[in-house]
Amino acid sequence: MSEYFKRVFMENKSRLEAIGAYLPPATMSTPEFLARMDKVSDLDLFKITGITERRVADDAGENPEDCLMMAVSAAHAALDRSRYAPEEIDIVISCSITRTTDGRSFQFEPSFAHRIAKEIGAEAAIHFDVTNACAGMMTGVYLLDRMIRSGEVRNGLVVSGEHITPVAFTAAREMEHSRDPQFASLSIGDSAAAVVVDRATDDGDVIHDIELMTCSEYSHLCLVTPSDDTGDLAMYTDNREMHSEDRLALWPTFHGDRLAESGRRFADEGYDFIVQHQVSDRFVEFVTEVGGRMFGAQMPQTLAIVDQFANTATTSHYLVLYRALAEGRIPKGSKLLLVPAASGVVTGFLSVTISSLEV
Structure with missing residues (x-):
């Protein structure tokens, strides 16, 4: 890498310019969800996960809440708060795991990004889809950050709509005990989120x-x-191995090594808040505890919404950010750490300061 390119890459840092979200209006409480379980009757899902309710998209009727509809709604919400008109957006990156357009059927061509760009009026934008499990939106922001730093684009929209509760309902019908590999599916909720960078x-x-x-x-x-x-669509997870301390230690090890490369320490970064992937309240607490031990540092205040919205897959970190901003919980000038945890296994970190981002 030339010295000129290094300088340009370091100078052209990016920011979160605007944020939006879409939440299906239908709420399903944990007792209501448990009532749908056919073979298990004594499961204390709230005690295990901390989830009290979740949003469930309506995939029936004339205007189903599918992934495309929710993603477009979140994109509009972000653009309504952005300085950019749709036709000024340089690139649209869609990051959904689920890609339904009629409530149930998956679509791969044309790309979701193409359809979203057309729906919001950004037809001249570059567009592509990226899928990286629950780290999808984090991956989209990563790619867009690099494109802005390199000077390839001036701005872009990263968006995801997740209608993923069908895997929860499959688990409710099929699970026979709490150690069933579909257990993690019980913590899923629907939503969409979008950020302009x-x-x-x-x-x-x-x-x-x-x-x-x-x-x-x-x-x-x-x-x-x-x-x-x-x-039916189902998710099978080895929870014991997936969330073992060795797996959870991947993040602080990777993060600590990257900081050390530039002579920095976690304790000196000055984070005000941390956002973990919203798997369950126990997971959020445990992975933060593991990080604190490995960094040998006081961990920042946790922001979480898993109790109200469950695990919303790719959108979870940005939905936490959106809700915390809406509730006035993030003072201007706060520095946040967002930590992905996705199947693959994918981990990493996003360090960001926000002052003008509003909901």
Whole structure:
């Protein structure tokens, strides 16, 4: 890499310029969800996960809440708060795991990004889809950050709509005990989120670092496939291995090594808040505890919404950010750490300061 390119890459930092979300209006409480379980009657899901309710998209009727509809709604919400008109967006990156357009059927061509760009009026934008399990939106922001830093684009939209509760309902029909590999499916909820990212103009709004790492040797620990029993969409997870301390230590090890490369320490980064992937309240607490031990540092305040919305897959970190901003819980100038944890296994970190981002 030439010295000129290094300088341009370091100078052209990006920022989160605007954020939006879409939440299906239908709420399903944990007791209501448990009532749908056919073979298990004594499961205390709230005690295990901390989830009190979740949003469930309505995939029936004339205007189904599918992934496309929700993603477009979140994109509009972000653009309504952005300085950019749709026709000024340079690139649209869609990051959904689920890609339904009529409530149930998956679509791969044309790309979701193409359809979203057309729906929002950004027809001149570059567009592509990226799928990286629950780290999808983090991957989209990572790619866009690098494109802005290199000068390839000025701005872009990263968006995801997840209608993923069908895997929860498959598990409710098929699970026979709490150790069933479909257990993790019980913590799923529907939502959409979108962020506009552009070039930073000052240190008040800036993405300091965003890095990702994939350990493919663990890819078999969580898979979404047709059900072994019925052919319905199902997710099979080895929770014990997926969330073992060795797996959770991947993040602080990777993060600590990257900081050390530039002579930095976690304790000196000055994070005000941390956002973990919203798997369950126990997971959020445990992975933060593991990080604190390995960094030998006081951990920042946790932001979480898993109790209200469950695990919303790719959208979870940005939905936490959206809700915390809406509730006035993030003071201007706060520095946040967002930590992905996805099947693959994918981990990493996003370090960002926000001041003008509003909901």
